[in-house]
Amino acid sequence: MAWLDQTGVQWSTDPQVLAEKRLDRSGWEPDGSPAAVVFPRTVADVQAVLKGAQETRTKIVARGAGTALTGATAAGDGVLVLDLSGLNRILDVRPADGVAVVEPGVITANLDRAAAAHGLRYAPDPASLELSTIGGNIATNAGGLRCAKYGVTRDAVLGLDVVLAGGERISTGRATLKGVAGYDLTGLFVGSEGTLGVIVGATLRLRPLPEPTATIAAYYPDVETAAAASVALAEARIQPVLAELLDQATLDAIDPGLRATGSALLIVQTDGGPDEAAHAAEVLAKGATLVQSAGDPAELLKARRQALPSIEKLGRPLIEDIAVPRSRLAEAVRRIGVIAARHDVPICTLAHAGDGNLHPIIVAGAHGEPIPDAATRAADEIFALALELGGTVTGEHGVGVLKRAWLAKEIGPLAHDLQRQIKAVFDPLGILNPGKAI
Amino acid sequence: MAWLDQTGVQWSTDPQVLAEKRLDRSGWEPDGSPAAVVFPRTVADVQAVLKGAQETRTKIVARGAGTALTGATAAGDGVLVLDLSGLNRILDVRPADGVAVVEPGVITANLDRAAAAHGLRYAPDPASLELSTIGGNIATNAGGLRCAKYGVTRDAVLGLDVVLAGGERISTGRATLKGVAGYDLTGLFVGSEGTLGVIVGATLRLRPLPEPTATIAAYYPDVETAAAASVALAEARIQPVLAELLDQATLDAIDPGLRATGSALLIVQTDGGPDEAAHAAEVLAKGATLVQSAGDPAELLKARRQALPSIEKLGRPLIEDIAVPRSRLAEAVRRIGVIAARHDVPICTLAHAGDGNLHPIIVAGAHGEPIPDAATRAADEIFALALELGGTVTGEHGVGVLKRAWLAKEIGPLAHDLQRQIKAVFDPLGILNPGKAI
Ligand SMILES: Cc1cc2nc3c(=O)[nH]c(=O)nc-3n(C[C@H](O)[C@H](O)[C@H](O)COP(=O)(O)OP(=O)(O)OC[C@H]3O[C@@H](n4cnc5c(N)ncnc54)[C@H](O)[C@@H]3O)c2cc1C
Numbered sequence: 001m002a003w004l005d006q007t008g009v010q011w012s013t014d015p016q017v018l019a020e021k022r023l024d025r026s027g028w029e030p031d032g033s034p035a036a037v038v039f040p041r042t043v044a045d046v047q048a049v050l051k052g053a054q055e056t057r058t059k060i061v062a063r064g065a066g067t068a069l070t071g072a073t074a075a076g077d078g079v080l081v082l083d084l085s086g087l088n089r090i091l092d093v094r095p096a097d098g099v100a101v102v103e104p105g106v107i108t109a110n111l112d113r114a115a116a117a118h119g120l121r122y123a124p125d126p127a128s129l130e131l132s133t134i135g136g137n138i139a140t141n142a143g144g145l146r147c148a149k150y151g152v153t154r155d156a157v158l159g160l161d162v163v164l165a166g167g168e169r170i171s172t173g174r175a176t177l178k179g180v181a182g183y184d185l186t187g188l189f190v191g192s193e194g195t196l197g198v199i200v201g202a203t204l205r206l207r208p209l210p211e212p213t214a215t216i217a218a219y220y221p222d223v224e225t226a227a228a229a230s231v232a233l234a235e236a237r238i239q240p241v242l243a244e245l246l247d248q249a250t251l252d253a254i255d256p257g258l259r260a261t262g263s264a265l266l267i268v269q270t271d272g273g274p275d276e277a278a279h280a281a282e283v284l285a286k287g288a289t290l291v292q293s294a295g296d297p298a299e300l301l302k303a304r305r306q307a308l309p310s311i312e313k314l315g316r317p318l319i320e321d322i323a324v325p326r327s328r329l330a331e332a333v334r335r336i337g338v339i340a341a342r343h344d345v346p347i348c349t350l351a352h353a354g355d356g357n358l359h360p361i362i363v364a365g366a367h368g369e370p371i372p373d374a375a376t377r378a379a380d381e382i383f384a385l386a387l388e389l390g391g392t393v394t395g396e397h398g399v400g401v402l403k404r405a406w407l408a409k410e411i412g413p414l415a416h417d418l419q420r421q422i423k424a425v426f427d428p429l430g431i432l433n434p435g436k437a438i
Numbered sequence: 439m440a441w442l443d444q445t446g447v448q449w450s451t452d453p454q455v456l457a458e459k460r461l462d463r464s465g466w467e468p469d470g471s472p473a474a475v476v477f478p479r480t481v482a483d484v485q486a487v488l489k490g491a492q493e494t495r496t497k498i499v500a501r502g503a504g505t506a507l508t509g510a511t512a513a514g515d516g517v518l519v520l521d522l523s524g525l526n527r528i529l530d531v532r533p534a535d536g537v538a539v540v541e542p543g544v545i546t547a548n549l550d551r552a553a554a555a556h557g558l559r560y561a562p563d564p565a566s567l568e569l570s571t572i573g574g575n576i577a578t579n580a581g582g583l584r585c586a587k588y589g590v591t592r593d594a595v596l597g598l599d600v601v602l603a604g605g606e607r608i609s610t611g612r613a614t615l616k617g618v619a620g621y622d623l624t625g626l627f628v629g630s631e632g633t634l635g636v637i638v639g640a641t642l643r644l645r646p647l648p649e650p651t652a653t654i655a656a657y658y659p660d661v662e663t664a665a666a667a668s669v670a671l672a673e674a675r676i677q678p679v680l681a682e683l684l685d686q687a688t689l690d691a692i693d694p695g696l697r698a699t700g701s702a703l704l705i706v707q708t709d710g711g712p713d714e715a716a717h718a719a720e721v722l723a724k725g726a727t728l729v730q731s732a733g734d735p736a737e738l739l740k741a742r743r744q745a746l747p748s749i750e751k752l753g754r755p756l757i758e759d760i761a762v763p764r765s766r767l768a769e770a771v772r773r774i775g776v777i778a779a780r781h782d783v784p785i786c787t788l789a790h791a792g793d794g795n796l797h798p799i800i801v802a803g804a805h806g807e808p809i810p811d812a813a814t815r816a817a818d819e820i821f822a823l824a825l826e827l828g829g830t831v832t833g834e835h836g837v838g839v840l841k842r843a844w845l846a847k848e849i850g851p852l853a854h855d856l857q858r859q860i861k862a863v864f865d866p867l868g869i870l871n872p873g874k875a876i
């Protein structure tokens with residue numbers, strides 16, 4: 001990587017630095033270790049690195065915070081890690097236009113806080129928002145809790161600045177709230193997991209901060225009744241900001257005593273004012289064993305927040321991420337339970353009920369031990385179930401390396417081939433995050 | 439076109455049929471007349487036609503209702519028009535999932551009515567909704583009045599069935615509300631103006647019907663004050679369903695007597711309940727010469743509805759369609775006035791103020807007469823103005839033939855070249871709507 005010296009950009013081959021930038025949060029391990037990590041500070045730095053990479057046929061993995069759950073950010077033998085965390089300026093917040101202009105390394109929550117100072121907010125809120133970067137959110141099209149009402153990352157991205165594989169810079173989309181000039185290149189980069197270009201700037205839509213939310217926690221005797229309650233909300237024209245479903249295995253992991261209260265919990269927040277909140281409480285009461293709506297939202301959300309830490313106490317969590325049509329939610333949860341029993345692996349399921357996105361968390365043996373085959377087989381059956389129910393193998397985390405085989409099954413050979421040809425248009429030499437996503 | 443007989447699909451070369459399917463609503467005239475019009479009734483019909491077209495190198499223009507305002511649907515010499523209006527079934531409305539599955543020829547308003555029967559609605563509402571088809575809306579990424587709050591067509595499209603140039607069929611996207619498997623081919627087809635493939639089916643998101651709307655009409659002494667009022671709404675965290683701005687030239691066209699009341703009119707609808715409506719009325723009152731909020735919404739919207747018919751009485755309307763950052767709205771309206779004066783052509787400007795999308799309507803001489811050069815020059819200056827203000831040359835109508843030169847200026851040569859390469863991936867022989875969009 002001596003050519004990096006000519007770019008003038010800071011870089012490192014320190015083994016500790018390499019080790020820090022080798023993995024993402026999926027636990028997936030690539031062969032070998034990256035060759036170097038480079039720390040650009042400006043867009044020109046990124047251009048210089050990509051130009052050199054193209055000339056030297058060096059493979060590049062763009063990296064934000066490395067919180068991906070799919071292996072998308074993993075960097076193995078000979079790869080150059082392009083660490084974008086140093087491009088972290090919020091360049092502009094324009095309340096009158098409802099937009100912000102940022103560099104890719106900005107931490108998601110920091111942008112939201114900067115917007116809040118103007119009575120606005122950046123709506124997409126992946127649970128990783130205090131760690132993850134906007135660039136990583138865009139490259140994975142991250143979802144979040146409030147996306148049931150306010151949309152996923154795609155819905156917040158108006159325009160992008162991208163450095164292409166050869167080092168050229170393009171702008172896509174626009175700075176306006178609407179626009180239809182030409183093919184939607186912006187949409188193509190969103191969710192492309194670093195395989196089409198490096199995002200070096202983004203113009204994002206901000207939304208007015210809504211009224212403070214009202215929070216309701218409702219327990220049900222079974223997951224069918226809980227799922228029916230979440231559909232009933234939509235039928236009552238209530239659009240919850242979030243609607244989180246916790247199944248019995250999850251409740252057991254948090255506190256076995258909760259079994260007395262119910263075997264499925266639905267936590268709902270609304271921000272349409274007191275009338276909507278009262279209406280939601282009324283709808284959720286149907287079939288419920290307990291409805292709590294007074295008190296502190298933090299208190300009511302506690303179970304949701306405790307879920308992952310509690311499950312982690314049981315063993316190594318594999319966080320899966322399927323989505324099904326909303327009407328199949330209960331069936332999906334039930335059948336994941338059957339899969340868990342058949343393979344004798346604990347699976348705790350959390351779901352963003354409003355949009356049919358489930359996170360079955362497979363407890364795959366003890367921490368640090370190899371993943372048992374039964375866990376892998378259970379995961380495969382969960383993916384097959386998602387497709388059988390008319391759903392998708394990834395609702396928000398993306399494909400990375402872990403779901404490549406399933407992507408082909410989901411989209412079919414023709415669409416897959418088109419995606420490969422699009423990849424070849426943007427990255428003919430295949431240097432950008434090779435082996436990922438498609 | 440004798441090969442069409444082998445497809446078994448009904449087709450016609452009747453001169454009257456050809457004349458009916460030759461133009462869209464832009465007034466732009468291609469050279470010559472299409473060779474034939476074919477009327478598929480099934481997806482298999484579309485596949486057979488495209489297969490034959492590929493083999494015979496026949497150029498295809500997909501056609502919904504032909505309401506495009508850009509020349510996108512115009513079909514000249516030797517072209518085969520693929521009329522999709524016969525594929526007009528609403529296949530499924532699934533309230534629990536919040537989705538509908540439709541064929542492309544469904545009239546936009548018919549889908550909205552079918553959804554309303556379930557307490558839902560199809561949000562995108564182009565002013566052409568009683569005529570336009572869902573396929574045409576998707577192929578142009580149509581906007582509408584309520585998209586300020588509820589999004590454009592892109593935001594409502596979850597998945598597509600598409601017949602490719604060679605007759606193969608693919609599915610893109612999904613039937614779930616969320617999903618990130620692979621590159622966003624759905625987004626690529628949305629807005630592609632029939633140049634990448636033929637849309638033969640769509641899975642669309644439906645939303646709960648909101649509360650009945652409250653309507654407020656506010657007159658202002660000048661466009662700056664009116665635009666400031668619309669920004670003040672956002673700053674007060676109010677998200678209007680629609681916010682339509684009419685400038686002085688438009689008010690004059692409707693009724694010169696309105697000058698006494700004000701020289702800019704802002705019509706706002708909210709659907710967040712009575713408190714939000716009262717708050718909106720209060721915000722809009724600032725600087726207003728008259729605020730009407732009681733009474734019938736139809737009455738208050740009358741001026742907006744009368745605008746186009748009134749302008750048409752002045753002569754042939756060229757409906758332009760730029761978008762600028764919301765904070766530049768007043769400046770854009772003002773400077774369009776200066777352009778009108780300089781070229782001595784009347785220009786009436788209507789704007790979707792909530793998202794900075796302006797429709798300057800140039801009165802281009804008498805109906806049926808050739809378009810005067812001054813009108814063309816004025817249009818070019820309006821496009822240049824849009825780019826100067828950080829905007830786009832098309833907010834919602836698309837590129838078609840009329841804005842091709844401007845597209846290249848807006849997106850730059852590199853992005854333009856990538857778009858051409860994407861076109862070549864999908865349509866290597868260039869038979870799909872050649873010469874349009876990119
Ligand atoms: C505790 C936890 C909770 C999570 N919760 C959610 C959740 O609620 N919803 C959700 O969707 N995800 C969630 N995730 C997954 C992950 O946080 C998101 O995918 C996040 O968007 C990744 O951001 P990052 O900055 O860490 O990206 P990274 O992991 O660094 O990168 C992710 C991918 O994007 C590419 N990339 C990064 N930056 C750029 C760039 N500037 N240009 C081009 N490509 C780039 C990388 O190459 C890689 O392919 C969670 C993860 C954790 C660990």
Ligand SMILES: Cc1cc2nc3c(=O)[nH]c(=O)nc-3n(C[C@H](O)[C@H](O)[C@H](O)COP(=O)(O)OP(=O)(O)OC[C@H]3O[C@@H](n4cnc5c(N)ncnc54)[C@H](O)[C@@H]3O)c2cc1C
Nearest residue numbers: 502503504505506510565566571573574575577581632637
């Ligand atoms: C009075 C009036 C008001 C309007 N108001 C608005 C408005 O508020 N907002 C707005 O955005 N537009 C508006 N328009 C423009 C126009 O109505 C929209 O662009 C509409 O979406 C076009 O639909 P259509 O079915 O008529 O499409 P067509 O004109 O038939 O086709 C438009 C384009 O889509 C392609 N196409 C059509 N069907 C398919 C298919 N199934 N597969 C692939 N390609 C296809 C065509 O080849 C063409 O390129 C208005 C037009 C009129 C005349």
